[in-house]
Amino acid sequence: MSDASKxxxxxxxxxxxxxxxxxxxxxxxxPTGAKKGVAKKAPTAAPPEDCPPDVEQMGRATWTFxxxxxxxxxxxxxxxxxxxxxxxxxxxxxxYACTHCADDFGKDIAVNPPDVSSRTGLSRWLCERxxxxxxxxxxxxxxxxxxxxxxxxxxxxxxxxxx
Ligand SMILES: Cc1cc2nc3c(=O)[nH]c(=O)nc-3n(C[C@H](O)[C@H](O)[C@H](O)COP(=O)(O)OP(=O)(O)OC[C@H]3O[C@@H](n4cnc5c(N)ncnc54)[C@H](O)[C@@H]3O)c2cc1C
Numbered sequence: 575m576s577d578a579s580k581x582x583x584x585x586x587x588x589x590x591x592x593x594x595x596x597x598x599x600x601x602x603x604x605p606t607g608a609k610k611g612v613a614k615k616a617p618t619a620a621p622p623e624d625c626p627p628d629v630e631q632m633g634r635a636t637w638t639f640x641x642x643x644x645x646x647x648x649x650x651x652x653x654x655x656x657x658x659x660x661x662x663x664x665x666x667x668x669x670y671a672c673t674h675c676a677d678d679f680g681k682d683i684a685v686n687p688p689d690v691s692s693r694t695g696l697s698r699w700l701c702e703r704x705x706x707x708x709x710x711x712x713x714x715x716x717x718x719x720x721x722x723x724x725x726x727x728x729x730x731x732x733x734x735x736x737x
Pocket of ligand 1: 708
């Protein structure tokens with residue numbers, strides 16, 4: 575932060591009232607790099623690889639983990655699979671470091687409980703939850719058919735460029 579007593583515009587505060595790095599986009603954190611006289615390459619740059627994640631980097635990593643896990647979840651899950659997937663999803667509102675993201679996700683899944691009954695059901699449910707966040711952020715919604723989620727997270731496109 576350039577001045578601890580006055581956060582930059584766009585910096586999101588955590589529950590402790592302090593600036594929350596994983597709740598904030600890096601471009602808003604310290605656009606001038608004023609604290610240590612470090613010039614940033616561009617105000618919109620993502621954090622360097624060896625820096626703590628911002629809200630966007632952590633979001634991409636988390637969605638990648640969750641969608642890929644859903645894509646490989648069994649079509650006929652055992653009771654143990656179901657129980658552990660439920661635990662994983664219900665832990666996010668408690669543990670996710672972007673606290674306002676966690677709160678909103680908790681409210682969403684309270685109204686739309688996780689479908690852990692099958693790979694198909696879970697992939698669609700997760701896609702719809704991600705779409706809720708996309709809509710909140712003004713981003714395009716994703717096609718939640720199994721063909722689309724499998725193409726993105728499991729099989730890759732038909733042109734073979736990911737093979
Ligand atoms: C639980 C959770 C809650 C979040 N809440 C907030 C929040 O409140 N405020 C905030 O600023 N950020 C939030 N984020 C982060 C936000 O969702 C994005 O991850 C971040 O803004 C980076 O967006 P992106 O455009 O790079 O792509 P992302 O939204 O991260 O998506 C990554 C890739 O997933 C694919 N994709 C997109 N939509 C879908 C979908 N519906 N189903 C399947 N695949 C899809 C696309 O190929 C996309 O490139 C949250 C993240 C998570 C995991």
